[in-house]
């Protein structure tokens with residue numbers, strides 16, 4: 001994948017080096033493409049997004065999970081994978097489940113990284129194919145927009161996304177770049193300069209698409225999912241076309257799925273090692289709470305972000 005990343009970078013380099021750029025979070029820079037910011041050479045890089053726009057072919061039976069980084073992608077990947085594949089593991093239940101042996105990111109791939117793969121995983125060839133993406137709705141490969149496949153969008157309150165991104169970026173930043181301070185992170189976030197951001201435009205893009213295609217797009221929040229995971233999982237399973245039967249509900253399968261994908265369980269399973277793309281597995285599990293921003297944002301910072309959010313989401317029924 002590393003060699004392919006270099007190839008893709010070379011292929012699109014001339015197209016993006018002239019674009020506006022700013023200081024990045026886990027990478028040196030972010031580039032502005034179609035109104036959103038992307039790393040130059042990394043997973044979800046601008047080159048990967050350009051490449052997937054040119055080559056990715058959606059099928060009507062596909063299912064997509066769309067998120068901004070740090071909005072609960074790992075959790076949702078685990079839940080969607082567990083729901084769709086649950087009958088395969090029924091008899092020997094949890095002890096051999098793939099989610100107990102590998103990280104959700106290695107079970108369910110990102111479309112942006114598919115072009116890096118020389119040997120797509122068998123999971124990808126399954127039907128339905130399930131992919132994740134951080135790409136904004138307006139920049140998705142056209143075939144995803146055109147075909148009638150389902151999209152699950154998960155978003156999270158902006159303050160927790162900022163805090164989560166700040167910690168994640170500092171864990172992943174190259175030593176040569178030095179750490180970013182929380183004040184810097186706050187400023188970059190407010191200015192909209194975040195991977196696949198601005199935050200508000202990403203949320204609005206999918207929110208508005210959901211208004212146009214209510215049966216195709218399911219809109220979830222991390223907060224709602226945390227408050228009532230079991231009911232949301234049931235609803236999600238129906239949307240995905242894999243509803244839990246009465247017998248399954250009576251046998252406690254919903255609770256089993258919720259427990260297997262819980263923060264505590266996934267953190268324990270992912271204590272060591274790296275995902276295929278090279279990121280240390282523990283980096284995806286930090287606090288797993290709603291409202292950790294209270295421990296990081298000053299009152300003034302909180303008020304500024306509230307004000308920006310109020311203005312950007314004006315007239316839309318978006319709350320967390």
Ligand code: A3P
Pocket residue numbers: 067068069070071072073074075160163164165167261262263264266284285286287288289292
């Ligand atoms: P925190 O940094 O606030 O703890 P993503 O998967 O999109 O990168 O998001 C990562 C965030 O989701 C992190 O938030 C992480 O701890 C949290 N998370 C990971 N797995 C989770 C789970 N199973 N349940 C709830 N939150 C989870």
